Each structure stands twice: as C-alpha cells, then as structure tokens.
Amino acid sequence: MSYANGRRFPKRATLVVGVAALLLAHAGPATATPATSVTAGPAPRGNVQKAMEELARVPGVVGAVGGAYVDGEPIGLGSGGSRLLGGRGGPIPVDARFRIWSQTKQMVATVVLQLVAEGRLGVDDKLGDLLPAVVDEDLVARADEITVRQMLRHTSGIPDWYAGEPKPDGSEGDPAFDVFDFTTRYRPVDLVKWSRDRPRTGEPGERFTYSNTNHILLGMLIERLTGHDLATELHQRLFGPLKMTKSYLMVEPPDGVRGPHGHGYYPDADGRPRDVDRFNASFAGGGAGGVVSTAHDVSAFNRAFTRGRLLPPELQRVLTDRLPDAPDAPDALDAPDSPYSPRERRSGCGEDFYITGGLAPGSVAMTFYSQDGRRQFAVSVTLSTKDTTRAGQAMGKALEAVFCPAASAER
Secondary structure, eight states: OOOOOOOOOOTTEEEEEOOOOOTTSOSOSOOOOOSSOOOSSOOOOOOHHHHHHHHHTSTTEEEEEEEEEETTEEEEEEEEEOSSGGGTTOOOOTTOOEEOTTHHHHHHHHHHHHHHHTTSOOTTOBHHHHOTHHHHTTOSTTTTTOBHHHHHTTOSOOOOSSOOOOOTTSOOOOOSSOTTOOSOOOOHHHHHHHHHTSOOOSSTTSOOOOOHHHHHHHHHHHHHHHSSOHHHHHIIIIITTTTOTTOEEOOSTTOOOOSSOOOOEEEOTTSOEEEOTTOOGGGGTGGGTOEEEOHHHHHHHHHHHHTTSSSOHHHHHHHHSOOTTOOOOOOTTTOTTOOOOOEEEEESSSSOEEEEEEEETTEEEEEEEETTSSEEEEEEEEESSSOOHHHHHHHHHHHHHHHOHHHHHHO
C-alpha cells in the first residue's frame, strides 16, 4: 500500500488523526493526548454548503454531502456536485443517506462490549468457545487461542478476506472479489471461509494487523449470543435510543441506499467508470461495513460514544487505548484507506480533532470530531476513480473551512 506525502498545516493547533475506520481500516484502537487545549468560547463557523461545493470540484469527486454539529445542533448542512456522473440527477439532498463503510465497526464493537457489560461474555473469552462452528468447520486457525479483545483490537492474526494481492510496486491491489457482482448473496461465514487459506499475520495478541474478518466474526458472535440478527441489535441498542432514524444495516443484495443519494463509480477493466451504487451488500460483511447513515445520525453516535454514554469507561478503553507497538500512521487525509495508530497533523483549528472514516469502491465517508464530543463534521464523497488520496486531502480542507474559516482563508 502506498501513501502520498501530505502538506503540513499552520502551527496553531493539531488535527489529531485518531482512527481511520475504513472498510480497509478500523475505527480503533487509538488514542492520543491533544497537543493543544480546546479554544474557549464559541468556535468560528464557516459555510458548509460552500465547503461541499469546493469538495465536489476535486478531480474524481462526483458529489459531496456533509453536516456540522455543535452540542447536537446543526450549524450547517450542504451538498455539492451531482447525484450521478456528468452532472446528471440533480443535487444530492443535504440530508441524504450514504454508506459509512467501516465506521460500522465501531458500532459493532460497541454492541459486543455492551454484551460484555451485561455479563454475557468476557473480553478474554476464546473465539472457539463462543463460536464452536469456527473450530468444527476449521474456519479460523487457532480459534481456541484468539480472544474477543484481540479481534476488537486487530491483534488476532486472522487474515483479511477483503484485500486483494498487492501490485508489483507494493501498492494496494483491487479487492479480492468482483466489484461488479451486485446480486450474488454471500453469508458472513462464506467470507470467513475465503480468509482461511490466507497466511496468518502473526501470533494471537502479537501485533496490530487490520482485518475485516475480525468484525465479520464479531457480528456472527452478536447474533449467536442474542438470538437476533445483527441489524436488529444495532437498531435496538444504538439506532433507536440515539434517534438515528435514518440508519440501518444493509444485509444482502439487493439492499441499497434508500432515498435520493449520490452514486459512486468504479473503473472497469477498460478504465470506464461504472455505477456501483448497488454495491453488493453482502461484500460489506455485515459487521465489517454494512451500515447506511446520514451526517446527523453518524454524528449522534459519535457524540454519544465520545462522551461515554454507551459503555463503561473500562470497556470503552478496550477500543480507545493505543496499542504500545502500533505502527506509525501514514497521513490519513492523504491515504484514507490505511490502518494506523494516531498521529498529529497540523491544522488551523483552535482545537484538536480526530477522525473516523471508511471507504470502498465508489465512495469515502469521514467523521471528524473534537475530543470533548461537542463538535462533529460528517461528510461523504462519491467518486469516479480508484484514487482516494485527493478526496481525503480535500475532506481535511473542508473541515478547516467549516470550523476554522479564518485559518483556512489564510492559506
């Protein structure tokens, strides 16, 4: 996987890149001590609509939609570009749904830890004991040694079913499946089986190595312990209580994004962008990246999680404590498809922001949030290219334009 070099921001504060939770990378574990304190008093506010219009001008971006929130109240919504490629389809509604991809993982992990709080399992319980089928059917090597904690923190060594073979130059290859297969239904257990013949990435608990397979298994575990499907548990435990009224889990084809929304595109073998709006829901792997949400809803979840409303502190730290041997992070805004531990990024904002995000063919979604949980900026872009680097950089600029308009104007 290759990463572009990122430009540095003014020195007035840092944007702390906390967790790039992508379909190719996870929303934790990561934490960091802010380099500067939150600015006292009300933060300056830029024009979200203008920021989205600027974002939509980035080459390869078809459309953009986003919303900014302070203390749960919207300070601006906006969209730019168009719903369909080539300016067709009209504008994206500012309250449109979009796929949040691997931001799903943090939600699934939260549900698992809520079950821990209820005494229905322990974080150090073994995968083989909790899901005997993975042993009986030889789905996961060394399942009798792998713990729930290790799957949550991506130290299980379980190989990733999703990622394709790297290219000769070391860059990420295409996904390990047919992006344009919109109809075949694959069960979560089928995806786990795909990973079985791949080499393990380390000893259980040895080191952080990102794998979507971890969260597919965690979703299966939730269903076995509760007797409910994962969609029901997410709704009952998160979407309903947090009034995330437009959020749901895509489960299988032909599930898609409900209501008018932006369509993403992915180049075929001839380089022609093809509409992947019907991206196969089963490829999202349920617990790995299947949630559809809105700027309002994903901000509501992020705010509740950050403020400790969803988990006891000791269990929340399972997701937020930084691994001591986690690898140095690339610049997530330049390479938003990368697993990493936190690092600082210079910003013109008067406070520190963290990131959670996700991507897959056709789109990138990110949520920026302040450490105190007061401020969120959620944004999604649809694409016509495989390259996500420029879109990631531009999403960081959009954050500054919204929450640091004066500093943004200086550059």
